[in-house]
Amino acid sequence: xxxLALGTLRRHRGAYAGTFLAALLAVALLGxxxxxxxxxxxxxxxxxRFAGADAVVSGxxxxxxxxVTHKKKGKTKTKTKTERLTGAGTLPADLAGRLAALPGVRxxxxxxAFPVQLAVDQRTVRGADGAPVVGxxxxxxxxxxxxxxxxxxPKAGEAVVDADLAARARLSPGSTVEVTTRAGVRSLRxxxxxxxxxxxxxxAQGALFVADGEVxxxxxxxxxxxxxxxxxxxxxxxxAALRVTDAPVLTGDxxxxxxxxxxxxxxxxxxxxxGFVIGITAFAAVFVLVGTxxxxxxxRLRELALLRTIGATPRTLRRLLGVxxxxxxxxxxxxAAPLGAAIAGMIAGRFRDLGVVPAQFAVRVNGGVLVxxxxxxxxxTVLSARIAARRAVxxxxxxxxxxxxVAPRGAGALRVVLSVVAAAGAVTVLSVVPLDGPLGMGxxxxxxxxxxxxxxxxxxxxxxxxxxxxxxxxxxRAGRLAGLIARAEYRRVAAVAVPLVLMxxxxxxxxxxxxxxxxLAGDEQAARGxxxxxxxxxxxxxxxxxxxxxxxxxxxxxxxxxxxxRAILVRGGKPEDYAAQxxxxxxxxxxxxxxxxxxxxxxGLAMSAFLARQEGLRVGDRVPVWLADGxxxxxxxTAVYERSHGFGExxxxxxxxxxxxxxxxxxxxxxRGTTQxxxxxxxxxxxxxxxxxxxxxxxxxxxxxxxxxxxVVNTFAIATAARRRExxxxxxxxxxxxxxxxxxxxxxxxxxxVGALLGAAVxxxxxxxxxxxxxxxxxxxxxxxxxxxxxGGTALLGLIAGAVPVRFVVRKRCVTWSE
Numbered sequence: 001x002x003x004l005a006l007g008t009l010r011r012h013r014g015a016y017a018g019t020f021l022a023a024l025l026a027v028a029l030l031g032x033x034x035x036x037x038x039x040x041x042x043x044x045x046x047x048x049r050f051a052g053a054d055a056v057v058s059g060x061x062x063x064x065x066x067x068v069t070h071k072k073k074g075k076t077k078t079k080t081k082t083e084r085l086t087g088a089g090t091l092p093a094d095l096a097g098r099l100a101a102l103p104g105v106r107x108x109x110x111x112x113a114f115p116v117q118l119a120v121d122q123r124t125v126r127g128a129d130g131a132p133v134v135g136x137x138x139x140x141x142x143x144x145x146x147x148x149x150x151x152x153x154p155k156a157g158e159a160v161v162d163a164d165l166a167a168r169a170r171l172s173p174g175s176t177v178e179v180t181t182r183a184g185v186r187s188l189r190x191x192x193x194x195x196x197x198x199x200x201x202x203x204a205q206g207a208l209f210v211a212d213g214e215v216x217x218x219x220x221x222x223x224x225x226x227x228x229x230x231x232x233x234x235x236x237x238x239x240a241a242l243r244v245t246d247a248p249v250l251t252g253d254x255x256x257x258x259x260x261x262x263x264x265x266x267x268x269x270x271x272x273x274x275g276f277v278i279g280i281t282a283f284a285a286v287f288v289l290v291g292t293x294x295x296x297x298x299x300r301l302r303e304l305a306l307l308r309t310i311g312a313t314p315r316t317l318r319r320l321l322g323v324x325x326x327x328x329x330x331x332x333x334x335x336a337a338p339l340g341a342a343i344a345g346m347i348a349g350r351f352r353d354l355g356v357v358p359a360q361f362a363v364r365v366n367g368g369v370l371v372x373x374x375x376x377x378x379x380x381t382v383l384s385a386r387i388a389a390r391r392a393v394x395x396x397x398x399x400x401x402x403x404x405x406v407a408p409r410g411a412g413a414l415r416v417v418l419s420v421v422a423a424a425g426a427v428t429v430l431s432v433v434p435l436d437g438p439l440g441m442g443x444x445x446x447x448x449x450x451x452x453x454x455x456x457x458x459x460x461x462x463x464x465x466x467x468x469x470x471x472x473x474x475x476x477r478a479g480r481l482a483g484l485i486a487r488a489e490y491r492r493v494a495a496v497a498v499p500l501v502l503m504x505x506x507x508x509x510x511x512x513x514x515x516x517x518x519x520l521a522g523d524e525q526a527a528r529g530x531x532x533x534x535x536x537x538x539x540x541x542x543x544x545x546x547x548x549x550x551x552x553x554x555x556x557x558x559x560x561x562x563x564x565x566r567a568i569l570v571r572g573g574k575p576e577d578y579a580a581q582x583x584x585x586x587x588x589x590x591x592x593x594x595x596x597x598x599x600x601x602x603x604g605l606a607m608s609a610f611l612a613r614q615e616g617l618r619v620g621d622r623v624p625v626w627l628a629d630g631x632x633x634x635x636x637x638t639a640v641y642e643r644s645h646g647f648g649e650x651x652x653x654x655x656x657x658x659x660x661x662x663x664x665x666x667x668x669x670x671x672r673g674t675t676q677x678x679x680x681x682x683x684x685x686x687x688x689x690x691x692x693x694x695x696x697x698x699x700x701x702x703x704x705x706x707x708x709x710x711x712v713v714n715t716f717a718i719a720t721a722a723r724r725r726e727x728x729x730x731x732x733x734x735x736x737x738x739x740x741x742x743x744x745x746x747x748x749x750x751x752x753x754v755g756a757l758l759g760a761a762v763x764x765x766x767x768x769x770x771x772x773x774x775x776x777x778x779x780x781x782x783x784x785x786x787x788x789x790x791x792g793g794t795a796l797l798g799l800i801a802g803a804v805p806v807r808f809v810v811r812k813r814c815v816t817w818s819e
Contacts, residue, residue: 018714019325019381022292023332024339025710026285027377029703031340033278034369036347039362040270046203046360047196049263050255052145053109053228055237057099057247058258060089060630067573083575084268086566087628087662088113088260090223091247098244104231111140111226113260114219115663116208117180117541118161120169124540125177127206128164129359134263135181135208137215143228144196146207151192154211158191162207166193179208182664183220184543203360205263220664226258262662265358273356276442277347277703280506282376283449287456287502288711289380291495294388296718297321318389325385329378336377337370347703419458426450430766435773436610441513448509448766455501455758459494466754467493474746478739482746492719493751496802499715500755503708504794505762507701508787512767515783520774521646524594528643532560532590532670541665544584544658550669551586557673558588565661567650568626571615575626578611580650582657582664590672593651594642604638606651612640625652627660645774709797716801720744727806741806748802752795759794 050056062082069077093110100108116135118125127133138153138160146162151173154160159179161171171177175190194209196202210218231237238249250258297304304317312320344363351357429447433439455462467490471483486493529535536550544563551559563582568575585591585600593606598619600606605623607615617623621637633656641651658664730740764780771779781787 018718019289019292019296020328020332022285022288022711022714023329023377023381024336026281026289026380027329027333027336027373028339028343029281030278030285030376031337031370031373032343032347033274033281034373035341035344035363035365036274037271037278038366038369039344039348039364040267040274040357042364043265043267043361044253045256045259045264048253048256049144049202049205049259050111050226050228052143053255054231054251055229055234056111056250056255056258057091057095057227057229057241057245058250059091059223059225059247061085061257061261063568063570063575063626063630065570065573065575079573081574083568083577084261085568085626085628085630086261086577087630087660088225089630090221090225091227091245093223095245095247096224096227099227099229099241102237102240102244104233104236104240105229106232107230109139109143109228110137110224111143111228111258112137112215112219112221113140113225113263114181114221115260115262117665118165118169118206118208119178119180119540120171120175122178123169125165125169125206127168128203130355131203131205131359132262133165133206133208134260135179135210135215135219137212138209139212140228141194141209144202146194146196146209149193149195151190154188154191154209156211156214157188158211159188160192160194160209161190162202163193163195165206165208166190179218180541180543180665181218181220182543182658182661183218184545186218204265204358220659225260228258260662265360267358267361270351270357270361272442273351276445280445281703282380284502284506284708284711285377285380286384287452288499288708288714289384290387290456291499292711292714292718293325293381293384294495297385297388318386321385321389322382325381326378329381330374332381333374333377337374340370340373341365415457415461419454419461422450422454422457426454426765430769434610434614435770437614440770440773441510441517444509444513444766444770445506447769448505448762451762451765452502452505455762456498459498460491462758463494463497463754464490466757467750470750470753470757474750476742476746478742479746479749482743482750485743486747486750493747493754496715496719496751497755497758499708499712500752500794500798501759501762503705503712503797504756504759504790505766506708507705508759508763508790509766511701511786511790512763512782513770515786516767516771516774516779517645519782524643524645525647527594528592528647529670531558531588531592532672534671536669536671538666538669541663541667542669544654544664544666547584547666547669551671554671556587556590556671558586558590559672560585560589560591560668560670561654561666562591562668563654563657563661563664563666564648565628565652565657565664567628567652569611569615569650570624570626578650579648580652580657581648582654582661583651584654584666588672590670592643593639593647595639596642598637598639600651601638602653603635604653605635606639606641607637608644608649609640609642610644611649612637625650627652627656628662629660631660712797713801716748716798717805720802720805741803744806745799745803748799751802752798755798756791756795760791 062084064080064082067079069079071077096108096110099105112135114135116133118133125133141160148160149163151160159177161177166172169177171190171193173190173192177188177190179186179188188210194207229237234251238251241249256264307317341363348357348361348363352359352361426447429443429450433443435443464487467483467486471486474480474483534556538547542550544561547561551561561584565580565582566577567580568577570576583591583600583606585602593600595606596609605625607617607623612618617637619637619640622634623637624632624634626632635652639651654666727740730743731737767782768778768780771777771782
């Protein structure tokens with residue numbers, strides 16, 4: 001069987017070239033997505049700031065929720081879920097002394113870690129690759145350890161900066177820097193320059209050290225965020241520490257978890273992005289391979305019929321096609337492995353530029369991942385061959401004597417059932433799942449995939465009806481003849497049109513929905529800021545006390561100051577993290593959130609309409625909330641608002657956020673009834689992460705678009721090659737090469753029109769439902785230029801892919817009739 005399969009592949013090299021390329025790209029893209037996901041799941045902090053300590057006692061770094069379910073016969077089931085904090089919980093101020101008194105402890109150092117805004121000559125200075133600058137007391141320098149390269153330890157009003165920051169800002173002992181924290185703004189004299197003993201330093205953060213006596217006042221912290229311990233036996237210390245604290249004791253590689261969360265690279269968001277890349281690739285690969293292999297099998301119907309005449313059973317033919325597919329997939333996997341690693345590197349580089357992944361992120365090439373991708377590619381190819389062979393192998397042996405072999409009809413009822421089930425699933429997703437929530441983008445893709453499955457299952461039925469309409473609009477004699485051929489060969493038209501539907505619908509859905517979210521965020525931000533006359537430029541961050549002084553000095557009739565943060569709610573026993581804002585509002589409203597229930601109060605909680613609906617909360621309910629540093633509070637729900645895009649799902653008292661968010665700086669300040677006071681910008685800025693989000697979606701669209709575009713070209717090329725005999729008959733009947741090419745171009749136009757109509761229909765359903773879920777408005781042309789470009793590009797590619805291959809098959813002087 002293997003020798004026969006190899007011989008068949010050699011004989012049909014041209015027919016299987018497209019399948020080989022499709023399998024190669026599928027394995028390469030699956031491998032690239034797998035390597036990216038593996039790399040982000042196994043990523044570690046690039047350096048440990050506590051390398052000089054033997055053990056670290058950490059403040060809270062996550063919120064834990066435990067649910068106990070009582071079952072029959074007295075049994076109970078306990079579930080524990082956690083959510084990582086964006087800030088660092090603090091420890092009691094006297095805990096370092098109590099730990100130092102434990103047996104075997106040589107030293108216990110209280111570590112205060114807090115983000116600082118560092119400026120030199122009114123220019124903000126950040127660490128390598130835009131890393132944040134983190135402040136500490138000078139005692140913490142020994143924990144990495146840092147050593148002075150120049151100058152002296154800091155005294156009151158002084159600071160030591162790390163060598164990298166000094167080089168970037170051209171600082172030296174005696175220079176002056178401005179340090180902004182939630183506790184205020186201070187000018188400090190640089191007393192020294194320090195550098196870590198580690199060869200690569202601390203690439204994810206810059207370091208600034210102040211006098212130990214000033215660290216509490218400068219940071220605003222009530223206690224240390226961690227306590228580093230030097231001891232000869234960390235395990236014994238961990239057991240002894242339980243007598244004085246229930247805080248976790250971290251040793252070995254876990255010590256890095258005690259650092260300030262904002263100073264560690266965040267790999268949570270990229271996990272879902274790279275998982276989505278794999279999902280898109282796998283879905284597209286199934287469609288592409290099934291269509292490509294089906295056309296290749298259709299091209300060999302006469303050969304399969306001949307094999308039936310010499311005694312081959314359908315089971316034997318299925319085995320033959322399966323072995324051929326397996327061999328083809330294995331051969332394609334060899335060059336696909338290095339190609340996948342190269343693609344992963346390119347995607348990672350682009351994501352680093354967009355800020356979607358940390359600057360320290362690097363792709364780790366893993367043989368197991370590449371082998372798994374190769375196995376998945378081979379499996380998809382074999383399954384595609386099995387699906388394509390399901391009807392073809394039942395071809396009657398007598399058809400080998402006919403000039404044209406036709407695949408057996410049937411399976412119409414099964415197609416209808418599969419189509420109805422897939423369409424019903426899509427309708428359920430679009431109707432039941434809250435598309436205006438954080439899962440909206442992912443669920444819109446799921447619904448799009450289900451609709452595409454419905455189109456693929458009922459493709460011949462849908463295409464037959466559309467072709468009958470579109471074919472009548474084809475102009476000229478060639479167009480009329482092309483229409484007749486397309487109506488008769490509607491199954492072939494369906495096989496070629498489905499990749500066009502996939503290409504347009506998937507990419508249009510992702511890009512248009514992303515554009516819609518970006519637009520809504522901008523529109524709602526403009527509406528929120530409409531009542532204000534002046535928007536103060538506070539992008540660098542302003543302490544809340546300074547913002548209050550500025551409001552008083554301006555004489556404004558009303559003002560609104562916002563502090564971005566994250567807050568956690570517990571839903572059904574599972575902690576969920578949400579974007580939030582601390583709000584200070586005085587006088588006449590300067591910020592319009594579109595409050596629909598209740599009213600904004602300085603001591604209450606406001607919630608977006610989506611979140612209130614999801615949580616089943618109403619105005620007057622008391623809601624437990626965990627702030628960025630793990631502090632738990634319970635606030636009354638006083639308002640439900642509509643304009644949450646680009647803002648946040650929760651609004652908290654500004655004073656509460658400033659006290660419990662490590663950064664805690666005002667980044668938005670709007671004034672009403674004045675034009676005095678500060679530099680302004682009249683246009684509301686776009687959300688800070690909008691460019692990164694849009695860029696990430698565009699990159700995923702580029703990956704998907706490239707893959708599906710090649711699939712379209714492959715499909716057209718295989719379909720054209722399969723019709724050599726038909727073109728030869730036309731030439732022998734007197735048709736010129738130009739006439740044949742016109743005929744093929746007209747057929748390609750009909751096919752492209754059918755594919756575009758089906759793709760536009762799928763896009764309209766998904767994008768329209770997604771748009772209605774956001775603000776109640778049905779939109780399809782979310783971004784007309786983008787929509788037109790995608791539609792025009794898809795149509796142009798289809799026309800070129802349909803017209804160009806025929807030039808290699810049809811020659812002006814002669815055409816070979818035999819295969």
